[in-house]
Amino acid sequence: MQTHGLGSWLPRRRLRNPDKTALIHGDGQQLSYAQLAHTAEQISAILAEHGIRDGDRVAYLGENSPEFLATLFGTVRIGAVFVPINTRLAAPEIRHVLADSGATVLLHDPEFTDRLAPVLETLDVQVVQTGASGRHGASGLSRLLATAREVPAAVETSPQHPAAIVYTSGTTGRAKGAVLTHGNLTAVALNCIVDYDVDSNDVALMISPLFHVASLGMGALPVMLKGATLVLEKGFEAGRALDLIEQHAVTMMSGVPTTYQLIADHPSWSTTDVSTLRRLTCGGSAVPSRIIEAFEARGLAFTQGYGMTETSPGATSLSPAMTRAKAGSVGLPHFFTDVRVAAEDGSPAPTGEIGEIQIWGPNVFAGYHGLPDASAAAFTPDGWFRSGDLGRLDEDGYLYIADRLKDMIxxxxxxxxxxxxxxxxxxxxxxxxxxxxxxxxxxxxxxxxxxxxxxxxxxxxxxxxxxxxxxxxxxxxxxxxxxxxxxxxxxxxxxxxxxxxxxxxxxx
Incomplete structure (x- = not known):
């Protein structure tokens, strides 16, 4: 198993704690790490039969599920590159992701068949549908998984080897594919384990879609790396989330401010046992004070932060202990990440003065797929990623955002x-x-x-x-x-x- 890549994670977990529950999904179905590792290997065999080799791209369009994660790990196991697709995209946007990434195989959930129909008319891509039945009478993924086949050998991958291409909304009207390496995703997982104190006994509720790099890189992957348990939900409904927290003694949860507002507004909020929760992370935008107060009233506090797809995505984190003392801040750089603020001439901006936020670390992406000019422009001459966002650092090194890149909403x-x-x-x-x-x-x-x-x-x-x-x-x-x-x-x-x-x- 001579690899430094994500493809080695599940086999190593299987050696250490094969019977430990890796995933809980649906109405309580559970997969152990041994079962998840086996499924990933079977998917790598299916992909190999479809001609997928080292460096090829495999796209996935589907909701949170064991198949999503097994496809990710099965893809990277043989050196291929995983391309998650936002399930909310319209058909022309999906076509762009598939064509731009050069994906040769697409796995998708059945509910997207109609949306994909016009897309697949013009693209040469092999399709595998999840579930028992596939398109035009073909076998679906679950039926294919039940067929014995020879599992291909794992491909040796370095930290620099591409693991995923995640598409960002285009600032010029065209989404760009951020290439995230095995090293990038490992680094962001390690940052989360260190800064969020992820423990092997944790039970993390995943209600945000895994096609978002925040949910994948900072939610699922740290849990998998640490050997903890992930509760996978296809979507979010506040009442069900509260039920799952109590039922599975959830210790960790991530979301956006809207998520937490809907939970706090739910009739069951005051009567649900949330005593096991010890870590709530929130991204996307600052947490309004009314939400902070609603959760503090129940003894809960938030970890907030800042980042973007190009940083896999975490760049900074504000601990719950500093929520009040550093109100308005997005925190300190993650443990293995550095952040600086640069003046217009590129020199370090004085403490308290606004400049461009620039980020360096092993979590910073390799560049944009197929866009060498845009990739070069994204970095300073000394190798720091130029976020385009404006901010300032206080005397303690805490970052404050002043404005957002090109009016992003x-x-x-x-x-x-x-x-x-x-x-x-x-x-x-x-x-x-x-x-x-x-x-x-x-x-x-x-x-x-x-x-x-x-x-x-x-x-x-x-x-x-x-x-x-x-x-x-x-x-x-x-x-x-x-x-x-x-x-x-x-x-x-x-x-x-x-x-x-x-x-x-x-x-x-």
Missing amino acids: ISGGENIYPAEVENVLTGLEGVTGAAVIGVPDDRWGEVPIAVVTVRDGVRVDTDTVRAALTDRIARYKIPTRVIVVADLPRTASGKVRKNDLRERYGAG
């Missing part, structure tokens, strides 16, 4: 880049210009709205625009409101002054 933990939505809007009949901004929302933190200009005689309203964008982009990216104006405010160079739009329309 975070809605319910999902990143929305306005340029991507604006490109689609300006493609609609009669729309001559568009600007998308985020406005506050009690449930989602922020939601996108669109301010547009239209050709004379054209009628555009919220309902018609939303209907036109359905099935073209993910639902969470579709503006909740469309405002028609005579002209968009612009700078002398022609750029839209979005700050002006926020001042006028930002109250929601």
Whole structure:
């Protein structure tokens, strides 16, 4: 087993504690580490039969499930690269991920068959459907797993070997694939084990989708590496989450502010036994004080942080003990990560002054798939990742975010880049210009709205625009409101002054 890669994790776990419960899913079904390791090996055999070799890409479109994780580990075991697809993407967005990544095999859940139909008409990709039955009468994954086959030898992988390509929302209207290596994902898992005190006796509830790198890199992988137990949920429902916490004595949970708000608002919140919970992590945006107070009233506190897909994704972490003392901060760099703030000339910004946040560490990605120029531009000459975000460091080294890259909107933990939505809007009949901004929302933190200009005689309203964008982009990216104006405010160079739009329309 001469490998430093993720593919060795399950075999090593099988040697150490084969009967330990790795996964709990559905209505209480359990898989041990030995069973999960066996399933991953069988999937690697299935992939090998489909011609997958070292360096090939394997895509997965599906909800949280044992098959998701087994496919990840089965893929990397033979040196292939895992490409998780956001299940909320529309068909054109899925097509882009498959085509851009060069995936030659796609595994998907049956509920996505209709959405994939137009995609697969134009792409040469082999398809394996989860469940017993596949497409056009073919055997599904569960039936294939039951067929004995020769398991291929594991491929020796170095920390620099690509493990996954995770697509980020495009700042220029085109999603880019961030290449995360075995070393990147191992480093972020180790950071979490150190900074979050992950223990082999932990039981972690996973209600956020694993196709997000935060859920995968900072949720599932640290648990797998430590040999703890993961409770996998296909989706999130506050009442069921509370039931699972009590039923399985959950000790760890991660989510976004909306998740925790819905839990605190649920009628069962005050009567559910949450005494086993010892670690709540929250990302996506700052936790509002009303949520902090609701959980503190029950003896619970949050770990907050900052990061992005390119950092696998964790960059900083704010411990619960510092939530009040460092209110507004996203914390200190993770244990094996460094963060600095640079002035415009690239020199270190003085303490307390705002500059670009730059990140270095073994968790920082290898670059963008197939985009050498964009990859080179993402790093400073001395090798630090340029986040594009603005922030400041205080005298104790705690990071504070001042502004976000290119007006990115975070809605319910999902990143929305306005340029991507604006490109689609300006493609609609009669729309001559568009600007998308985020406005506050009690449930989602922020939601996108669109301010547009239209050709004379054209009628555009919220309902018609939303209907036109359905099935073209993910639902969470579709503006909740469309405002028609005579002209968009612009700078002398022609750029839209979005700050002006926020001042006028930002109250929601």
